[in-house]
Amino acid sequence: MRLEPRPGTIGDGPAIHWLGQAGFWIDTGAHRLLIDPYLSDSLARKYAGQRFDHRRMMPAPITPEALPRPDIVLVTHAHTDHMDPDTLGPLHRRFPDLPFVVPAARLDMARARIGEDTPFVAVDADKTLEPLSGLTLRVLPAAHESFEQDAAGRxxxxxxxxxxxxxxxxxxxxxxxxxxxxxxxRSFGADVLLLPVNGRDSERRDAGIPGNLTLDEAISITTEAAAPYLVPHHFGMFAFNTLDPATIEAAAAESRDPIILRPEIGMAMDLRRD
Structure with a gap:
């Protein structure tokens, strides 16, 4: 499989499109998946006038009302830049039968933010399921600085x-x-890894802002996982929690294994099968 960047818009064929932050629209040719879209200014309104005001550094590439219908939505966790009521609520209202995969540990929050009548698929780590015909989904644990589990261990x-x-x-x-x-x-045999690269530090941690992988860590994990492609994300949205895109571009210029593709708004990464 090859990824070939080109100018492109959401819905124009099999490709990976970055929506900003950790959000992606992915059309495999068999399914259209929407992951963690943050397409509103809900956080800027919430934190207006505060130290970390959450103003966008980039405009949303598309509105929730203009998004084509995906086949399924995947939500990784309940932070608002991943589970955004102002993005996911309107999407549910447009497509009431659209399934949303969410952490079972945060199902109540998902109902409150997206809609009580949403057809949720509540999942936990290390489970494998087929939510749609021909789509295999393996759920991974994530440590957003630490593992967090509810009273049921989810x-x-x-x-x-x-x-x-x-x-x-x-x-x-x-x-x-x-x-x-x-x-x-590695055991899943992923061709492409979508990994955050905004890093972490004590200043953000002390302010209650949990961090993520550094770019070097993301490259190392991609190498260990034997994945041919790394697409970094979780940068360029909020000034207090980002990585200079030039750093990613420099790493991409030096690396051939893995191939690093810095995503850009308006770029489609075509999914080509060899």
């Missing part, structure tokens, strides 16, 4: 690896490295 932070239309893609969710992460991805 993980609040998740990632998803899926096989569809002959391609295998994994989105780690928000996570730092943990023992077994690369092995899980």
């Amino acid at each position: 993980h609040a932070f998740l990632g998803y690896a899926f096989a569809s239309g002959g391609v295998r893609i994994a989105h780690s969710g928000d996570t730092i490295p943990y023992p077994g992460l690369a092995e899980r991805l």
Whole structure:
């Protein structure tokens, strides 16, 4: 499988499209998956006037009202830039039968933000399911600086690896490295890893902002997982929680194994089967 970047818009054929932050539209040719879309200004309104005001550094590439209908929506966790009521609520109202995969540990929050009558698929880590015919979904634990579990032992932070239309893609969710992460991805045989690269530090941690992988860690995990492609994300949205895109571009210029593709709004990464 090959990824070939080109100018493109959502809905124009089999490709990976970045929506900003951790959000992706992925058309495998067999299924159209929407992952963690943040397409509103809900956080800017919530934190207006505060130290971390959550103003967008980039405009939303599309509105929730203009999104084509996906076949399924995957939500990794309940932070608003991943489970956004102003994006997911309107999407549910447009497509009442659209299934949403969410952490079982945060099902009550999903109902409140998206809609009580939403056809949820509530999942937990290390489960494999087929939510749609021909779509295999493996649920991964994620450590957003730490593992967080509810009273029933279910993980609040998740990632998803899926096989569809002959391609295998994994989105780690928000996570730092943990023992077994690369092995899980390797055993799934992912062709493409979608990994956060905004890193972490004590200043953000002390402010209640949990961090993620650094770019070097993401590259190392991709190498250990034997995945040919790394698509970094979780940068360029909020000034206090980002990574300079030039750093990603420099790493991409130097790396051939894995191939690093810095996503851009308006770019389609075509999924080509060799």
